[in-house]
Amino acid sequence: SPPASSCQKLNEGKTKQIFELVDEPGHVLVQSKDQITAGNAVRKDQMEGKAAIANKTTSCVFKLLQDAGFKTAFVRQHSETAFVASRCEMIPIEWVCRRIATGSFLKRNPGVKEGYRFSPLKMEMFFKDDANNDPQWSEEQLLAAGFELAGLTIGRCEVDIMSKSTVAIFEVLEKAWATQDCTLVDMKIEFGVNVTTKEIVLADVIDNDSWRLWPAGDRSQQKDKQVYRDLKEVTPEAMQMVKRNFEWVAERVKLLLESQAKGRVVVLMGSTSDVAHCEKIRKACGSYGIPCHLRVTSAHKGPDETLRIKAEYEGDGVPTIFVAVAGRSNGLGPVMSGNTAYPVINCPPITPDWGAQDIWSSLRMPSGLGCSTVLSPEAAAQFAAQILGLNDHLVWARLRASMLNTWVSLKQADKKLQECSL
Numbered sequence: 131s132p133p134a135s136s137c138q139k140l141n142e143g144k145t146k147q148i149f150e151l152v153d154e155p156g157h158v159l160v161q162s163k164d165q166i167t168a169g170n171a172v173r174k175d176q177m178e179g180k181a182a183i184a185n186k187t188t189s190c191v192f193k194l195l196q197d198a199g200f201k202t203a204f205v206r207q208h209s210e211t212a213f214v215a216s217r218c219e220m221i222p223i224e225w226v227c228r229r230i231a232t233g234s235f236l237k238r239n240p241g242v243k244e245g246y247r248f249s250p251l252k253m254e255m256f257f258k259d260d261a262n263n264d265p266q267w268s269e270e271q272l273l274a275a276g277f278e279l280a281g282l283t284i285g286r287c288e289v290d291i292m293s294k295s296t297v298a299i300f301e302v303l304e305k306a307w308a309t310q311d312c313t314l315v316d317m318k319i320e321f322g323v324n325v326t327t328k329e330i331v332l333a334d335v336i337d338n339d340s341w342r343l344w345p346a347g348d349r350s351q352q353k354d355k356q357v358y359r360d361l362k363e364v365t366p367e368a369m370q371m372v373k374r375n376f377e378w379v380a381e382r383v384k385l386l387l388e389s390q391a392k393g394r395v396v397v398l399m400g401s402t403s404d405v406a407h408c409e410k411i412r413k414a415c416g417s418y419g420i421p422c423h424l425r426v427t428s429a430h431k432g433p434d435e436t437l438r439i440k441a442e443y444e445g446d447g448v449p450t451i452f453v454a455v456a457g458r459s460n461g462l463g464p465v466m467s468g469n470t471a472y473p474v475i476n477c478p479p480i481t482p483d484w485g486a487q488d489i490w491s492s493l494r495m496p497s498g499l500g501c502s503t504v505l506s507p508e509a510a511a512q513f514a515a516q517i518l519g520l521n522d523h524l525v526w527a528r529l530r531a532s533m534l535n536t537w538v539s540l541k542q543a544d545k546k547l548q549e550c551s552l
Contacts, residue, residue: 144171145184145339151214156326157205160335161212162188166372168359170260175364177373181211183380188335189213190383191303195332197387197419198302198524199531200295203322203333218322218333219279222258223272225292227251227300228316232342232349233356235316238266251297256318269293280323282330287545291330291538292321298534299332305523306386307343312353317341338379353379389525393449393518395422395511398439398466400456402426407479407507408455414511418528420518422511428456429465436462440470449521451514453477454501458484460491467501473517474501477510 137149137159144167149159162181167174185207192204192213205214228235231246235254255272256264269289277284296319304314317340322333338354345351353375361368395415397408408424415422423443427436443450452474454463463476476492492503504510512529519526 144174145180146335150217154214156217158215158217159208159212160215162335166339166355166358168355170263173359173364175358175369177369177376179373180376183373183376184335184337184339185209185211185213186380187337187376187383190380190387191336192332194306194386194527195299195302195531198527199535200299200302201329201331201535203324203331215333216327216331217325218331219325220320220322220333221277221279221284221292221330223267223292224256224258224264224318224320225296226254226256226316226318227296228254229300229304230313230315232315251300253293253296258320280325280328282323282328287541288330291541294534294537295321295330295332298530302523302527302530303336303341303386305526309390309523310382310385311346312382313344313347315342315344338376343379386523389419389522391449391518391521393420393451393522393525394443395420395451395453395514396439396443397422397424397453397455398427398436398462399424400426400428400430400460400462404455404457404479407477410507411453411455411477411511414508415514417532418511418515418519418525420511420515420525427462429461430459433465436465437469440466444470444472449518451475451517453510453514455479457481458488458491460488463492463501463503464495464499467495467499473514475510475513476501476503477505477507478503480505 137151139147140150140158141148145163145165147161149161151157151159162184164176164178164180166177166180189207192202196202196204203215203218205216207213228248229251231242232244236242236244255267257267258264272289273286299319300317307314319332319336320334321330324331341354342352342356343354345353357375358372397411399408412422412424425439427439429436450472452466452472454460454466454474454476456462457479460476460478463474467474478488478492480489504513515525515529519529
């Protein structure tokens with residue numbers, strides 16, 4: 131447990147303790163406990179090693195989301211059983227997101243069959259109130275409550291941000307678990323207001339108590355805390371089985387941080403005068419975690435070399451997207467496109483004088499060529515990322531987080547402007 135000198139306990143829940151870190155202002159230590167509970171702690175047991183398992187799980191999940199670009203409270207794993215987080219004032223709502231109807235949803239919605247699939251995802255909110263068994267709340271109730279946390283009033287804008295974020299976070303974790311042939315059935319998360327930045331961030335923990343996980347979509351193989359909730363009686367053998375499931379998840383969750391199908395982008399430029407344009411493509415690829423190689427070759431002046439470079443990248447089995455950057459008459463993209471089965475994106479550097487004429491060399495293709503044309507270097511990289519993201523959940527996660535963050539900044543800009551006008 132943490133040294134008394136540098137820590138002061140702020141809070142204690144059923145499965146964790148929160149300590150203030152005196153040496154790191156604005157940060158707390160989240161210490162897991164070896165306790166497992168169900169039904170609002172009506173059932174409560176010690177499970178040796180649970181703290182380490184839960185901490186490992188939540189640290190991996192937060193790392194995955196943080197790397198993708200989501201705003202979270204997680205800072206770093208501190209020890210086997212604790213992690214450091216930004217200090218937050220917690221919003222007392224559990225946000226539940228469901229892909230498949232099961233559990234309490236069926237009780238509250240009689241007539242719906244188990245296994246009903248929600249597309250779009252189903253969002254629900256529950257007010258954290260143990261005395262009343264965490265009642266379900268509507269958006270209207272949440273707005274009426276007018277919570278004020280760390281100086282931020284939880285209004286329409288904040289509720290919409292949390293709602294949209296919950297869906298995006300679920301989709302990213304669903305895609306990640308799918309790589310392990312696991313169905314993420316539903317999950318609950320919580321948000322807080324970072325006391326330093328006043329931003330709404332994903333907080334609390336996401337571990338094996340937070341979700342339902344069905345390997346191969348088969349409920350009878352469930353690996354999450356539901357197994358403990360469902361026990362007829364708690365015996366040492368039963369607890370061993372529950373623990374084995376928790377360990378299985380903690381081991382598997384590490385694999386979610388690895389890419390299953392690492393692809394790359396190869397930018398071919400007609401001459402080094404286009405290098406600044408190409409660097410923008412490389413930089414944007416970097417923001418999606420995609421390796422990007424720059425090469426110089428002219429399909430007009432050295433077609434043999436262009437095709438040799440093409441063969442080099444076709445020959446090693448790495449999924450590749452070619453981006454052709456050629457000014458004036460673009461021979462590069464069409465020649466590549468006619469000679470490779472890999473995707474080719476034209477991204478010509480357009481000049482004010484002849485741009486309107488030059489562009490046609492990228493647009494009017496002979497039959498049998500399928501190259502696309504994207505003028506903005508950043509957008510060309512984004513399009514490449516969207517293709518690679520079909521088979522790489524980590525690239526997809528960055529695209530999804532970036533989409534959310536753009537939406538959030540528009541929402542906040544609008545809120546700010548309205549406050550100024552008032």
